[in-house]
Structure formats: C-alpha cells, structure tokens
Amino acid sequence: MKIAVFWGCRILTGQYAYEMSIRETFPQLGIELVDLKEASCCGDPVKSLNRFAALYLASRSLALANQTGLTDLLAPCSRCHFTLSETKYLLERDAETREKIEKLLKEENLELNPDIEIWHVIDLLHDKLGLEKIKAAVKNPFNGLKLATHSGCQTLRPSDVGRPDNSENPRKLDALVEALGAETVDYAEKLDCCGYALTFSRPDAALSLAGTKLKAVQELGAQGLVTVCPDCHLMFDAKQKNAATTVGAKIELPVIYYTQLLGLAMQIPKEKLGLQLNQTPVQRLLVA
Amino acid sequence: MSLTDLMSMAKANRELSRKILNRVAEATPIDCFQCGKCTSGCTALKLLELKPHEIVNLVKLGFVEELASSDIIWTCVTCLKCTERCPQKATPYHVILALRNLAVEKEARVPEEFMKALSHIMEDGLIQNVQKVAVTETEIYDRKTLGLPEIPRINPKFSELLFKALEEGQK
Numbered sequence: 001m002k003i004a005v006f007w008g009c010r011i012l013t014g015q016y017a018y019e020m021s022i023r024e025t026f027p028q029l030g031i032e033l034v035d036l037k038e039a040s041c042c043g044d045p046v047k048s049l050n051r052f053a054a055l056y057l058a059s060r061s062l063a064l065a066n067q068t069g070l071t072d073l074l075a076p077c078s079r080c081h082f083t084l085s086e087t088k089y090l091l092e093r094d095a096e097t098r099e100k101i102e103k104l105l106k107e108e109n110l111e112l113n114p115d116i117e118i119w120h121v122i123d124l125l126h127d128k129l130g131l132e133k134i135k136a137a138v139k140n141p142f143n144g145l146k147l148a149t150h151s152g153c154q155t156l157r158p159s160d161v162g163r164p165d166n167s168e169n170p171r172k173l174d175a176l177v178e179a180l181g182a183e184t185v186d187y188a189e190k191l192d193c194c195g196y197a198l199t200f201s202r203p204d205a206a207l208s209l210a211g212t213k214l215k216a217v218q219e220l221g222a223q224g225l226v227t228v229c230p231d232c233h234l235m236f237d238a239k240q241k242n243a244a245t246t247v248g249a250k251i252e253l254p255v256i257y258y259t260q261l262l263g264l265a266m267q268i269p270k271e272k273l274g275l276q277l278n279q280t281p282v283q284r285l286l287v288a
Numbered sequence: 289m290s291l292t293d294l295m296s297m298a299k300a301n302r303e304l305s306r307k308i309l310n311r312v313a314e315a316t317p318i319d320c321f322q323c324g325k326c327t328s329g330c331t332a333l334k335l336l337e338l339k340p341h342e343i344v345n346l347v348k349l350g351f352v353e354e355l356a357s358s359d360i361i362w363t364c365v366t367c368l369k370c371t372e373r374c375p376q377k378a379t380p381y382h383v384i385l386a387l388r389n390l391a392v393e394k395e396a397r398v399p400e401e402f403m404k405a406l407s408h409i410m411e412d413g414l415i416q417n418v419q420k421v422a423v424t425e426t427e428i429y430d431r432k433t434l435g436l437p438e439i440p441r442i443n444p445k446f447s448e449l450l451f452k453a454l455e456e457g458q459k
Binding site: 009010012013014016019020023035036037038039040041045046047048049050051052053056057082086090094097100104107108153154156157158159160167168191192193195197198199200201202205206208209274276277279 | 311313314331332335336362363364365366367368369371372379385386388389392398399401402403405406409413414415416417418419421423427429431434435436437439440441442443445446449450452453454456457458
C-alpha cells in the first residue's frame with residue numbers, strides 16, 4: 001500500500017517522535033509513505049482569522065497531495081485531519097467557493113481531486129490495514145501493561161464530515177493498543193480535551209485542562225497515556241510538569257505516541273522511535 | 289469590559305446579525321431553540337464561563353459587534369462537542385469562528401499568537417520555526433541529528449497567493 005503524507009506544522013517543526021515512529025513502523029507493515037513536494041500549514045490556525053484563507057490553505061494541501069498521483073492521504077495530526085476533511089466536505093457542497101479556490105490553485109498549476117481519501121493513523125491501521133496484520137507484527141507484546149487512550153477531540157468530531165472513530169464512544173485506539181498485548185482502561189474523562197487550542201489565547205486554562213485529565217488518568221492507576229495527535233501529545237508530555245503545577249498535583253505519567261508503542265512491540269530500537277524525546281518517564285513502560 | 293457591560297450600552301444591529309448568520313455556511317444558527325445542550329457539555333464552560341447557547345442567541349438578536357470585541361469568543365477550545373451534539377445543526381463553534389473573523393475585520397483585539405502564526409505562515413508556509421528539542425541541558429536534538437529529512441521549501445509565489453485569499457475572505 002502506498003500513501004501520501006501530509007505531516008503538518010506541529011510534527012515537522014517539533015513533534016519529531018511522531019514522525020520518526022511513523023517513518024519506522026509503517027514501511028515494515030507494508031505501508032509505503034510518499035512525502036509531498038512542499039510543506040505548509042493545513043489552515044487550522046487561520047480559521048479564527050479568515051475563513052476563506054483557511055479553506056484555501058487546506059485546499060492547497062489537498063492539491064499538493066493530488067500531485068503525488070495517489071488517492072490516499074495520511075494526516076497524522078488530528079487538527080490537520082479535521083481541517084482537511086471539513087474542507088473537502090465543504091468544497092463538495094459549495095461550488096461557488098470551490099471555483100474561487102480552484103482559480104487560485106491554478107496559478108501554481110495545482111488541481112483538486114475529489115477522489116482523495118483522508119486517513120488518520122487510527123483508521124488507517126484499524127480499518128485499512130487491519131488488527132490482524134498488527135498482531136502478526138508484534139514480537140515483544142506488552143503483556144500486563146495497563147494503558148489509557150486519548151483519541152483527541154478533532155479526531156472524533158464532528159461526525160458529519162467523516163471522522164476516524166465514533167464521536168461519543170471511541171474504541172479503535174483501545175483495540176489498537178490491545179493488539180500489542182496491553183490492557184486498556186475506560187474512564188470518565190476519556191473524551192476530555194487536552195486544552196491545546198487555548199495555548200493561543202488562555203495558556204493558563206490550557207494547562208489546567210491538560211493537568212485535570214492527566215491527574216484523572218494517574219488516579220485511575222493507568223501506567224501510561226497513549227496519544228495520536230502532536231498537539232495533545234505536546235500538552236500531556238512536554239507540558240506535563242507545568243500542567244501538574246497548575247492543578248496542584250504531583251504527576252509522573254508516561255505519555256507515548258501509539259506509533260512509538262507499536263514500534264517497541266515490533267522490536268524497533270527505541271532511539272529510532274524518538275523515545276529520547278519524550279519528557280515523561282516512558283522508560284517505565286519498557287521494563288513493565 | 290465584560291460582555292454584560294458591553295450589552296447594556298448596546299443597540300441591536302440586525303444587518304450585522306444577518307451577515308454573520310449567512311456566513312456560517314457550515315451551520316444553521318437561525319434554527320437554535322436554546323436547548324442548552326451545547327453549554328452543558330462545553331469544555332470552556334467550567335473554566336472560562338463560555339456559554340455557547342448564549343453566543344448564538346446574542347448573534348440572532350443582533351449584538352454582534354459586542355461579541356466580536358469581547359474576550360469570551362477567544363475562550364472556545366474548539367473541542368467540537370457543540371457541533372457534534374447540536375440537535376438543530378446550529379453549531380456554536382462555527383458561529384464563534386465567524387465572530388473571530390469579524391473581530392479581525394473590525395480590528396478588535398485579537399490574541400497575538402494567532403497573528404504571529406499567520407505572519408509565519410506568510411513567510412515560509414509553516415506556523416513556527418523548526419525547533420531544536422532540548423531534553424536536558426546537554427541533550428539537544430534537531431531534525432538532522434534525528435535522521436529526519438529536510439523540510440522542502442514552499443513555492444516563492446505562495447505568500448502572494450495567500451495574500452489574495454486573505455483579501456477575498458474579507459469581501
């Protein structure tokens with residue numbers, strides 16, 4: 001299987017562990033990754049400033065994906081995935097806006113392709129590749145490890161534009177973790193937000209949201225939290241200490257990308273999965 | 289100034305209300321019947337007192353400029369629960385984004401980080417510079433030391449086209 005990848009700003013400029021672990025694990029599972037010719041923003045932060053410009057940025061990203069000649073596109077960042085999916089949905093229904101955008105794209109000889117299908121790590125692995133192939137790739141199962149999952153808001157909602165998992169009861173990420181031999185736990189705060197989007201306007205409140213969720217997961221007795229979005233991961237991992245201070249708690253919770261966990265189960269060396277970049281005690285997951 | 293202060297001095301502007309309602313192509317805020325389902329599940333309610341059903345109602349009543357210059361529209365964390373759960377597809381999230389767009393047009397106060405992100409995108413296509421990650425004082429990583437490929441450059445024509453798109457969006 002060959003798939004184009006739209007990495008997005010956050011992964012390319014800082015959340016390297018997600019990129020490294022995807023680049024290491026996917027080819028070994030038979031998924032060949034094709035990078036786009038250019039890297040640019042999906043349009044998400046611009047939505048708050050100028051709707052049309054945001055739609056243009058997302059459309060341009062879809063048109064760059066079309067340049068690869070492939071019709072499957074992976075967007076591992078949940079915000080990018082949502083922005084691209086929503087734009088595709090809108091352009092299919094709003095011919096006037098689509099024509100204006102196509103005119104701008106034409107100036108760079110770019111073209112939209114209505115057949116492009118947008119995938120997230122969750123549905124690509126769970127639905128397209130399938131759990132059996134993942135189970136078959138596991139050499140070092142995480143037996144006895146108890147983990148909590150965080151799918152992320154924009155991965156799940158709004159279901160009208162097509163999302164990778166169920167909006168109120170997401171199970172796919174849990175199933176993917178269980179395929180690696182670990183146990184997953186359900187918890188009341190599972191759908192709660194990481195707070196990332198507030199870092200732009202209310203950084204204190206953003207940390208409070210992250211801290212409240214981390215505290216709940218720790219009190220649950222989970223040994224770690226599994227993420228699939230660079231923004232969520234940033235809030236729970238790199239900002240964990242600040243988040244803990246904000247909510248007045250002592251938190252030491254390993255936070256790991258699903259693709260890092262997958263790579264460890266596939267016995268890929270941890271340095272190749274970017275484990276040295278996690279700022280939470282992920283080594284605990286290795287000895288467990 | 290709080291939203292209530294702004295409101296008590298305000299006169300409804302029906303025309304602006306229609307303009308915003310028309311702009312929210314993704315949703316039908318006019319159909320909101322104030323059930324409060326959005327507010328009961330709102331992530332920003334507990335922490336920052338955002339009440340999405342009130343925002344939608346104020347837009348319908350014509351208090352649009354007051355909202356656009358208020359801080360409250362910047363407290364939405366974009367979790368999309370209101371969009372998902374709204375029985376009328378009024379989707380407060382999209383109304384809030386339309387109000388933020390209006391705040392930019394009216395040159396009302398917009399959190400600096402948003403403008404910074406936009407000017408960075410204008411420059412090289414991405415929201416921020418490529419970061420070095422310092423895990424400890426001596427352990428510093430970047431794309432090269434981690435073995436990641438260089439980021440491809442954006443077409444030099446890009447900023448001009450994005451500028452055109454921004455202009456189109458303000459029409």
